[in-house]
Amino acid sequence: MSTNTVDNTRKVTTRRLVEMKHRGEKISMLTAYDYSSAKLIDEAGMDVILVGDSASNVMAGNITTLPITLDQMIYHAKSVMKGVKRALVVVDLPFGSYQGNSKEALASAIRIMKESHAEAVKLEGGAEIKESVERILSAGIPVMGHLGLTPQSINKFGTYNVRAKEKEEAEKLIADARLLEEIGCFAIVLEKIPAELATQVAQELTIPIIGIGAGGGVDGQVLVMHDMLGINKGFSPRFLRRYANLSTVITEAVQHYISDVKSGDFPSTQEQY
Numbered sequence: 001m002s003t004n005t006v007d008n009t010r011k012v013t014t015r016r017l018v019e020m021k022h023r024g025e026k027i028s029m030l031t032a033y034d035y036s037s038a039k040l041i042d043e044a045g046m047d048v049i050l051v052g053d054s055a056s057n058v059m060a061g062n063i064t065t066l067p068i069t070l071d072q073m074i075y076h077a078k079s080v081m082k083g084v085k086r087a088l089v090v091v092d093l094p095f096g097s098y099q100g101n102s103k104e105a106l107a108s109a110i111r112i113m114k115e116s117h118a119e120a121v122k123l124e125g126g127a128e129i130k131e132s133v134e135r136i137l138s139a140g141i142p143v144m145g146h147l148g149l150t151p152q153s154i155n156k157f158g159t160y161n162v163r164a165k166e167k168e169e170a171e172k173l174i175a176d177a178r179l180l181e182e183i184g185c186f187a188i189v190l191e192k193i194p195a196e197l198a199t200q201v202a203q204e205l206t207i208p209i210i211g212i213g214a215g216g217g218v219d220g221q222v223l224v225m226h227d228m229l230g231i232n233k234g235f236s237p238r239f240l241r242r243y244a245n246l247s248t249v250i251t252e253a254v255q256h257y258i259s260d261v262k263s264g265d266f267p268s269t270q271e272q273y
């Protein structure tokens, strides 16, 4: 196989993602929270599946990612793992399971790895969570960082607006990214920051930088499945490209079914025993 051909059968590992960056192959990443979607996404050839704490919003209907618990994340991760053969599966450590106490952070990460069999964890933040990241890494658990707009800190930011537009915040983001690489993270998600800043980080660091609302100069892209499939109608930030309009497809199919039930058209004689 030539080095330019995408191998859709070989298992994706953290090491392979770094190799992809070095040969200029972009990394695809998408969220999944359940067995059936994860199976479809994996079979379609996705490189990384993120069991994101966005499950708090799109699965549980919460306004923020803060309420989701470690037990709930493990439930989602276990379901996803049953459907995935090839993609690397990364699981978000939820709010309150790692900040401020590195022993608790390690215990949370170990529970995810042991109970779900996922392959890596993702944590939001830079210098302030250094000790937690280091302790998790020391147990041999791969860590993906997450900088820029970090939704678990929404109450500190007060808005979901673009981050790091000002010099001081941009400098802190660059320093945090360098730190995460230095201590051993295998990749970093950069969320909703200026494209120029994200490109600069991706060019300087040797580990893959995956963007969401961070422009095209990074090493890969991640989106929330419900947003890109148009299941979630009310959310339309500039960075989001909709690849389907499933809310309309689902509503029309469900209305068709209701009308067939009401009219007696369903079931037909061929659909009974």
Ligand code: KIV
Pocket (backbone or CB within 6 Å): 031, 050, 051, 052, 053, 054, 055, 092, 189, 191, 212, 222, 223, 224
């Ligand atoms: O939880 C999530 O879905 C995420 C992505 C937005 C990167 O963290």
